[in-house]
Amino acid sequence: MANHKSALKRxxxxxxxxxxxxxxxxxxxxxxxxxxxAVAHPSGKDLTADLNNAKSIIDKAAKKGCLHxxxxxxxxxxxxxxxNSIGNAE
Numbered sequence: 047m048a049n050h051k052s053a054l055k056r057x058x059x060x061x062x063x064x065x066x067x068x069x070x071x072x073x074x075x076x077x078x079x080x081x082x083x084a085v086a087h088p089s090g091k092d093l094t095a096d097l098n099n100a101k102s103i104i105d106k107a108a109k110k111g112c113l114h115x116x117x118x119x120x121x122x123x124x125x126x127x128x129x130n131s132i133g134n135a136e
Contacts, residue, residue, distance in 0.1 A: 070112040074121070077103045081125050085132055097129055 048054045077100035084093055101122050108118035 067110075067112045070107045070110060073103050074107050074113065078121065078125065081128070085128055088132070093129055097125060100125060 048057050081093070081096060081100050084096060104113065104118045104121050107113045108115045113121075
């Protein structure tokens, strides 16, 4: 464990950021999982709104620095491609 006052503060900050990043990454994973589940078991509804919601969550994670921008773009691209393959998105 850290001994200096500044190092103790840095350890606290790192833990706070880790927890914040963890919750953001969990939201991203859940959004992606929901899209994949909707594609696997189609209910007949248009999934464009769900895709836009997932895109928003992923973009916010990239903006906050939890995800690399290229990773966010790749995830969005793959989701869009998946929905386009079943003909439910633009």
